[in-house]
Amino acid sequence: MAVLAAAQLLDELMGRHRNTNPNEKIKKPNWEDPEYCKYYMVKFCPHDLFVNTRADLGVCPKVHDDEVKELFEKAEPSYKKTQYVDEYLRFCRHMINDVERKIQKGKQRLELMNSKPEGPPMTQAQTEKNQEQVQLLSEKIGALVQEAEEAGTRGDVEQAQGLMKLCDRLKEEKEQLLKQQENSHWSMTAELAAAQEKQMEVCPVCGAFLIVGDAQQRIDDHLSGKQHVGYFKLRQAYEEMNESREKQQQEKERKRREEREKERVSRGGGLGSDRRDRERVERDRERERDRSERGDRDKERDKDRDSHRHRSSRDDKGGRHEDRDRERERDKDREKDRERDNKDRERDRERDRKHRKDRRSSHDRSRRRSRDRH
Template sequence: MAVLAAAALLDELMGRNRNVLPNEKVKELNWEDSEYCKYFLVKFCPHDLFVNTKADLGTCPKVHDEEVRKLFEKAKGHRKVQYQEEFIRFCSNMVNEVERRIQKGRQRLALNSKQEITPSNPAQIQRNQEQINILNERINGLEKEAEQAGNDGNVEQAQGLMKLCDQLKEERDILKKQNENGHWSATAELAAAQEKQMEVCEVCGAFLIVGDAQQRIDDHLMGKQHVGYARLKTAIEEVTTAIQSSRDERRSLRDDKKDRDNIKEVDKIRKKEVDRTHKEYRDRSDYRSERVSIDRRDKDKNREKRDKDERRERDRERDKQRDRERDRRHRDRERETVFVAARSSRHSHHRR
């Protein structure tokens, strides 16, 4: 203890790296190291709440470091939530334990309040005796029923009947005790009156005197146990709220990411649709261009064929015209030959 306290004091005055050599590499702080107290990082260490009290947990074996806590507070992620949940589980166990103690204290006060009514006359004693006889009959009957249920193998029913028997026996014992103590002394009545005025603290489970002096009430409210359990309950609520906020934030981030992914997917689908439309348009344009080109080639071919046919027809007409011209000239030469021959024949006849 003393050595650890001295080391903590030196770390606070000279720093945690006081023993590091000049050439030695300084270890970086990491809040996930096992040497650090998880509860101290989240909120506080429960071991520090109940020092020198009945609920003292002893000295915490882990290191408490403010710088590491600052790193933890800045951190985010599932690991941090695990630390917070572990803190809640530890504190909840302690709170549940004090709640059980509070419940037992209430039952004790309730039992004492039942015992405070003591018969002070024979008539009351007689009525109590009659009630005791009735309880004896009921107890005997229930014991027989429980034994029969146990023989039949119905364990749960038998246990329930025996529990009811125990309650009736407890009530019978109270009545017997009242009859045995028919007349209490004044001291006993005073003690009973004081016991009647007790109450249980709803925070730490301690017994308090109703109407006690304000100074004693203030001392109790400022005591380590009362303040410690109050801090535990408050811390559980705060850390639970922090965990829920963290989960809501992560859920919101996941929803935003999902929305962004959906938007990206929609944009991708839309882009594919646009690309498909453009492709179809290009295909149609290419098809139209190809059709136009084919039509143009067909027209050119048809025009070339038509021009060729026209040239052929013109050549044919020209050949016909040439043939007719040749025939005409041939006929003219024949007529001229016949005419010359006829004229020569007339001249020769005339000379004779």
């Protein structure tokens, strides 16, 4: 670390090419070279924010060059440039998440310190009595366990089960006594801490502990400290870059929609195509209704035929002649429906051909106009 810091200091004083020979040709700087710091080119390097603080990230191993930063800013938007920005935002988000976890832990710690105990602390005599009872219960539990094991070896299962139930009740009583003793100890510790320490709060920016109602000089020192200023600068840069990126994406999406609408209009789309689509859908619906009506008529004729077939008078010649006449009429109706469907399909094909021809002619006219303008 010390060597890197000294090298950076020499680079600032004498330049990065201080060790090159006078006759050696110096390479022109390029912002895509891996030796340059991506974070410094995008905005600023987070390694420079927390020097000599608890959040110190150490010396940045990459080169910070203002000339390369200007080249990066002047460069046209590209995929690699977007990658640099994305990597910078991910690093900032990682650091902000770390300090947010630190703030959350600090708040939980303060809530635990400020929480009230369940009951008043126990006196010395009560504590000694509690310890004696716990010791006595432990001895009883051990004796009961031994008796239950002996009863089990003798084969007296009922006695062993009864002894184990009594042992479980004594264990619960012992746990309650231990819990009272622990609560009393925590109550005394909390009272001592409240008496010795002042009321604290957590800084919402850097996660440091602050004294509520402290002197203004100490508050100003904290607000101007490296750690607080560094996290504030990091949060501000992250929010600004996120907002600008969202605006750019919205602008791109708006331009893309406008281009699609223009292309659609130039190709003969727009309101005319919507109207033609609606007409086609309406024709399809009418055709479907005609088919359903024909199906209903056919069902009615089939029912009539079945009913006539079951009659006794169907055996004479007159009845058979009527059936043949009805069958001929039904065939004629089907033929007419088929011809109507064919005519509708032919009419739709003709309209589609005419629409494609009009669209090609409009496209050719637009191409001629653009060629004439050029």
